[in-house]
Amino acid sequence: MERTPVVVILGGGFAGLHAVKVLADEPVKIILVDKNNYHLFQPLLYQVATAGLGPEDISYPLRAILQQQSNTEFHMAEAVDINLEGKKLITSNGEIDYDYLLVAVGAVTNFFGNANVAKNAYGLKNLEDAFKLRNHILSMCELATQENDPAIRRELLTFIVTGGGATGVECIGGIAELVHHVLVKDYPELDFSESSLLLLEGGDRLLVSMPEDLSMAALTELRRKGVDVRFHAKVDDFDSRGVRLADGTSIPARTLVWGAGVRCAPIIEKCKVQTDRLGRAMVLPTLQLPEYPEVFVVGDAAHYKQDGRPLPMIAPVAVQQAETAAKNVLNIVQGNPLQNFLYRELGNLATIGRSFAVAHFNRWKFSGFFAWLLWLAVHLIRLVGFRNRFIVTINWAWDYFFYDRALRMIHRL
Amino acid sequence: MERTPVVVILGGGFAGLHAVKVLADEPVKIILVDKNNYHLFQPLLYQVATAGLGPEDISYPLRAILQQQSNTEFHMAEAVDINLEGKKLITSNGEIDYDYLLVAVGAVTNFFGNANVAKNAYGLKNLEDAFKLRNHILSMCELATQENDPAIRRELLTFIVTGGGATGVECIGGIAELVHHVLVKDYPELDFSESSLLLLEGGDRLLVSMPEDLSMAALTELRRKGVDVRFHAKVDDFDSRGVRLADGTSIPARTLVWGAGVRCAPIIEKCKVQTDRLGRAMVLPTLQLPEYPEVFVVGDAAHYKQDGRPLPMIAPVAVQQAETAAKNVLNIVQGNPLQNFLYRELGNLATIGRSFAVAHFNRWKFSGFFAWLLWLAVHLIRLVGFRNRFIVTINWAWDYFFYDRALRMIHRL
Numbered sequence: 054m055e056r057t058p059v060v061v062i063l064g065g066g067f068a069g070l071h072a073v074k075v076l077a078d079e080p081v082k083i084i085l086v087d088k089n090n091y092h093l094f095q096p097l098l099y100q101v102a103t104a105g106l107g108p109e110d111i112s113y114p115l116r117a118i119l120q121q122q123s124n125t126e127f128h129m130a131e132a133v134d135i136n137l138e139g140k141k142l143i144t145s146n147g148e149i150d151y152d153y154l155l156v157a158v159g160a161v162t163n164f165f166g167n168a169n170v171a172k173n174a175y176g177l178k179n180l181e182d183a184f185k186l187r188n189h190i191l192s193m194c195e196l197a198t199q200e201n202d203p204a205i206r207r208e209l210l211t212f213i214v215t216g217g218g219a220t221g222v223e224c225i226g227g228i229a230e231l232v233h234h235v236l237v238k239d240y241p242e243l244d245f246s247e248s249s250l251l252l253l254e255g256g257d258r259l260l261v262s263m264p265e266d267l268s269m270a271a272l273t274e275l276r277r278k279g280v281d282v283r284f285h286a287k288v289d290d291f292d293s294r295g296v297r298l299a300d301g302t303s304i305p306a307r308t309l310v311w312g313a314g315v316r317c318a319p320i321i322e323k324c325k326v327q328t329d330r331l332g333r334a335m336v337l338p339t340l341q342l343p344e345y346p347e348v349f350v351v352g353d354a355a356h357y358k359q360d361g362r363p364l365p366m367i368a369p370v371a372v373q374q375a376e377t378a379a380k381n382v383l384n385i386v387q388g389n390p391l392q393n394f395l396y397r398e399l400g401n402l403a404t405i406g407r408s409f410a411v412a413h414f415n416r417w418k419f420s421g422f423f424a425w426l427l428w429l430a431v432h433l434i435r436l437v438g439f440r441n442r443f444i445v446t447i448n449w450a451w452d453y454f455f456y457d458r459a460l461r462m463i464h465r466l
Numbered sequence: 467m468e469r470t471p472v473v474v475i476l477g478g479g480f481a482g483l484h485a486v487k488v489l490a491d492e493p494v495k496i497i498l499v500d501k502n503n504y505h506l507f508q509p510l511l512y513q514v515a516t517a518g519l520g521p522e523d524i525s526y527p528l529r530a531i532l533q534q535q536s537n538t539e540f541h542m543a544e545a546v547d548i549n550l551e552g553k554k555l556i557t558s559n560g561e562i563d564y565d566y567l568l569v570a571v572g573a574v575t576n577f578f579g580n581a582n583v584a585k586n587a588y589g590l591k592n593l594e595d596a597f598k599l600r601n602h603i604l605s606m607c608e609l610a611t612q613e614n615d616p617a618i619r620r621e622l623l624t625f626i627v628t629g630g631g632a633t634g635v636e637c638i639g640g641i642a643e644l645v646h647h648v649l650v651k652d653y654p655e656l657d658f659s660e661s662s663l664l665l666l667e668g669g670d671r672l673l674v675s676m677p678e679d680l681s682m683a684a685l686t687e688l689r690r691k692g693v694d695v696r697f698h699a700k701v702d703d704f705d706s707r708g709v710r711l712a713d714g715t716s717i718p719a720r721t722l723v724w725g726a727g728v729r730c731a732p733i734i735e736k737c738k739v740q741t742d743r744l745g746r747a748m749v750l751p752t753l754q755l756p757e758y759p760e761v762f763v764v765g766d767a768a769h770y771k772q773d774g775r776p777l778p779m780i781a782p783v784a785v786q787q788a789e790t791a792a793k794n795v796l797n798i799v800q801g802n803p804l805q806n807f808l809y810r811e812l813g814n815l816a817t818i819g820r821s822f823a824v825a826h827f828n829r830w831k832f833s834g835f836f837a838w839l840l841w842l843a844v845h846l847i848r849l850v851g852f853r854n855r856f857i858v859t860i861n862w863a864w865d866y867f868f869y870d871r872a873l874r875m876i877h878r879l
Contacts (some may be wrong), residue, residue, distance in 0.1 A: 109520035
């Protein structure tokens with residue numbers, strides 16, 4: 054009898070988890086490897102950061118997802134390197150042999166080598182980031198209540214987000230709602246006219262992947278919510294007391310959220326395959342590594358050109374690539390020809406606080422309350438686990454009806 | 467016009483918060499001081515430790531509670547010392563002058579000076595404790611899946627709780643349910659016959675404050691749930707690989723939860739008033755410090771004898787004392803005679819996992835499912851904040867119907 058082929062899937066994010074499901078009833082043995090024991094719903098990280106949801110609401114135990122799937126094992130470990138010649142994944146606790154490897158490690162915040170910013174600014178790519186940012190924002194308000202110098206109070210109450218993509222727009226929108234609807238009630242002793250909310254974008258418009266009128270709608274809504282949006286504003290330095298821009302401007306502030314870029318998790322560069330400047334592996338149309346046909350790379354870890362441009366680092370690309378890669382593993386196992394990947398763009402959504410979003414689906418584009426309802430529905434449907442969906446709905450409903458974010462605790466966990 | 471007297475309340479636990487509410491509409495200015503910005507529902511900490519509830523479910527922002535109360539300010543700071551002569555509370559950020567001080571600082575885990583145990587064992591008095599214990603229990607299972615030596619696997623899967631009071635009994639009950647109903651499904655690759663659950667009690671019965679037949683009922687239920695309960699077992703040492711008992715016995719284990727004692731938070735001993743061996747201040751029948759009539763001490767911070775015995779360090783004592791102390795502050799302000807404290811025992815409840823509790827109210831004592839429903843109702847009613855109540859109910863219902871604890875994530879926050 055032939056040995057069942059072992060497929061190691063590295064990463065339990067959207068892509069990795071999707072690949073696991075595609076291979077659920079197939080004649081392969083799957084080992085899912087992740088440094089965390091949970092799947093994280095990254096699109097809602099900003100809600101944890103702005104006290105709208107708890108860390109438990111957007112993470113779900115991987116073993117709970119895998120309980121029904123008998124061909125899959127979970128191995129909690131950090132991937133350290135890949136021995137491509139020897140077909141071994143090297144982890145923080147031991148090596149794992151594979152016949153096929155599907156790399157879906159995702160991205161990390163890209164500070165573009167700026168060590169000072171990396172040290173002092175807040176990323177928004179994992180739960181720890183979001184949790185620390187929530188604690189930090191609330192701590193700044195507590196400090197402000199005890200501060201007599203109005204200049205320092207202003208510094209404490211200035212919240213800056215850089216990056217005008219979906220992450221930055223959603224984050225500053227969440228902070229605006231937190232400040233204007235919740236913190237003003239929590240801190241009657243503070244004068245929030247001393248507070249400033251800034252969104253800094255290096256280019257000349259928000260949400261570049263959207264049509265231009267939707268970018269304008271997002272800009273108008275953010276300004277209506279009291280956000281000072283500045284274009285052509287590039288952050289050069291942040292020392293935790295103030296931001297210095299490329300044009301020499303200084304803005305005193307204790308909080309900088311970095312939504313200005315991501316790059317592939319470092320393991321790809323470590324194993325010395327050909328990469329782009331964001332550390333992503335160059336892959337064949339079948340999503341294989343050119344010299345290692347048993348290794349597939351997908352999502353934020355893969356550089357894949359379509360219509361002459363590399364695909365963006367977003368969840369829909371990752372999930373669709375995971376589908377193709379998992380099927381191609383099966384194609385090899387079963388002796389069938391491989392298929393090339395083709396990305397079908399489904400649409401594009403971004404929300405700006407309560408009751409407002411922008412949406413773009415092929416010919417349709419719209420903004421406002423209906424787009425927000427759509428955003429809500431899409432995110433709830435995608436959230437893993439019925440229970441999480443239920444609790445998130447309650448939190449949102451609570452937030453919506455009572456203008457209250459109940460989770461504004463400073464937890465030092 | 468006379469100056470409004472300033473009442474500083476130190477501690478936002480059950481007692482401090484109750485005192486705040488008693489003084490809500492009175493002609494005093496209240497400053498509530500706590501090192502955390504949230505109220506913690508300590509009785510359910512063990513549920514966070516055993517993945518039944520999230521940290522957000524049992525904590526509630528103090529400022530949200532105080533929003534409706536115009537005579538109260540919140541000051542987030544750690545109390546460092548009390549200048550009793552100068553009537554100043556000294557905190558980590560500045561001094562606060564008081565006319566009256568109500569000390570409700572609560573208790574910390576008492577390791578009885580055993581530094582090794584303090585370093586390696588898990589307390590269960592604050593959220594950080596509970597959160598770390600949850601991560602630790604789940605991490606031990608992950609390690610066990612990757613361990614080939616059966617002796618080490620047994621060590622990893624041995625969970626020991628010491629202390630046969632309510633904390634210890636509820637905690638080991640929670641661990642038993644987590645292991646037998648959830649982890650067995652999550653870890654099909656583990657053989658849980660290699661797992662041991664131990665409850666070590668120094669004396670000869672559990673729940674000493676309960677009638678003896680209820681202690682027996684709790685013991686029977688724990689044994690039925692697979693817990694090895696040992697009496698006359700005193701922990702001498704724990705080095706994170708094994709427990710050594712006073713009689714020389716060694717038990718290999720990576721997990722020791724310390725439910726064997728609490729003592730007053732250290733600030734009382736720091737300010738050099740007369741204390742007992744648990745660091746509690748000796749107070750007058752009016753709950754004042756003998757030489758400082760403007761200082762009241764309540765709850766776990768006060769040593770108060772009634773019927774010849776010091777009252778236990780439990781929430782009902784703390785809340786009733788807070789009521790008396792707050793009213794006595796008003797009595798002084800209004801020139802009325804002070805009242806002496808008298809504790810009315812309301813009853814006693816402890817739960818052992820799902821569907822079983824023991825209850826004692828005056829003449830009534832009972833155990834089993836009905837006692838558990840009562841325990842459930844009492845805890846839900848006492849939980850601060852409607853929203854938390856609602857979410858805790860959902861979590862419990864989920865847990866009850868699906869035998870599933872959804873919160874078994876290892877969060878490194």
